[in-house]
Amino acid sequence: MLIxxxxxxxAFGFVLQxxxxxxxxxxxDVWVSKNSWWLAALFVAISVQAIGxxxxxxxxxxxTDSVASAFAPFATIAGGFIFGFGILMAGGCATGTYYRAGEGLxxxxxxLIFYALFAAMFKTGPFAQSTAFVRNWGVTENATIYQSLGISAWVLVAVLLAVTGWxxxxxxxxPKLPMATLPPEKTGVAHLLFEKAWNPYITAILIGLIALAAWPLSWVAGRKWGLGITGPSSNIAGYLTTGNVxxxxxxxxxxxxxxxxxFIAAKASGEFKVRVPDSKTIVxxxxxxxxxxWGASWAGGCTIGNGLVETSMFSWQGxxxxxAMILGTGAAAKIFIMPRKVGNPAAS
Structure with a gap:
């Protein structure tokens, strides 16, 4: 069933790309351009999975409510902030890094290599004790918001749907700005799949459905979870260094x-290209x-594990x-992006 x-x-990588x-x-975008277009799309994906x-x-x-992660406040906040800071420096979150690697970036x-390496170091390697300490520090009694409030999860689903729908x-x-478009080179399904720009909200619905399908398929294979990136990335590093099958x-x-x-999506749409950045970008x-x-290990998840999955479970950690991740990204944007925009008004 691993296949x-x-x-x-x-399917996930294809839709993401x-x-x-x-x-x-x-x-x-929330910090730099005061734009919530894509953040709302994330909430659509969360909502689809939350209903399921x-x-x-x-x-x-x-x-699935039995596997919601226990809430360790310090680990979640500190780890989320560190992770959010890191994704802006890396130019992509966990899934963004994977799908852009598949594009040839x-x-x-x-x-990706250092993400997997440091995840392994903080989960099972030399810094594992620090992770265990913060993950067990101040753990709350209830893992989910609805358990703490003593209400049905469906109440929170209804609130989430109302906010996301609005x-x-x-x-x-x-009103949308007019955009120049090139005449299509493909027709029919090929045009829709590989040429036409996808609507972010349709994409978000597809991601939510894929996230939902991951649960029973992963469960049957003996892994009681849905989508997750940090743990598997750590496991890859662990396997490559220990050979533990x-x-x-x-x-x-x-x-x-x-x-x-x-890779399939990028190749078929003509977007695959090996691009080598300058040394500063590599660093x-x-x-x-x-x-x-580091951050994802402490926080118990990345933008997928916490930002998409745990949120749909209405866990405090999620x-x-x-x-915390949004705040961390904002702090990094203030350091690395906003000064550049102020110094060069044309950049905005």
Missing amino acids: TGLLVGA RGRFCITGAFR LAAFNTFGILP VGSWFA WTYRNLTR ELVDWGVFLVLGILVGS KSIIGGALMG WIGLI
Whole structure:
């Protein structure tokens, strides 16, 4: 059943690449351009998965609420902030780094290598004790928001849908600037899949459905979780350094599938190109990747594990971690992007 991880990952990578779904960009735009277009799209993906997970629990299909991560406030906030800072330096979050690596972006390969390496170092390597300490410090009694409030998860689903629906409608009904378009070279399905720009909100719905499908497929393979990037990335580093085959699970096939799906999408759409950045960008990618591995290990998840999956479970870790990541990205944007815009008004 491990092959289903590869298939889900390939579908995920394909949709991410063709939809240009970049969570780092969503966080960055909030601070740099005061634009919430892509952040709202992330909330659409969260909402789709939230409906499915609530249904899984209500109808006894999968007890996904039983695996929500315990909330360790310091680890979640500090780790989320570090991760958010790192993704802006690396030029992409966990999934963004994977799918851009599949497009041929060499800087993303450096970020990816150090992300996996530092995730392994903080999960099972020399810094594992620091992770264990912060992950066990001040852990709260209830893992989820609805448990703390003593209400049904469906109440929070309804609130999330109302907010997301209003937000999406507001964005979609705003006047749009005219854009120059080239005449299509492809027709039919090929045009839709590989040439036409995808709507962010349609892309978000597809991502939410893929995230939902990952749960039963991963569960059947013995891995009681849905989409996840940091743990599998750490496992890859662990396998390559120890040869322990037990580390190669459904999640490892998932992240490898993202590379495959992204490569197929980029190649078929003519967007694949090996691009080697300058030395300064490579150094930033390496530092950013290292911060990503550290931060995600402490926070218990990345923009997928916390920002997409745990949020759809309404866990405290997911929502507090998401806020911390946005703040971390904002801090990095203030250091690396905003001074450049002030110094060069034309850049804005």
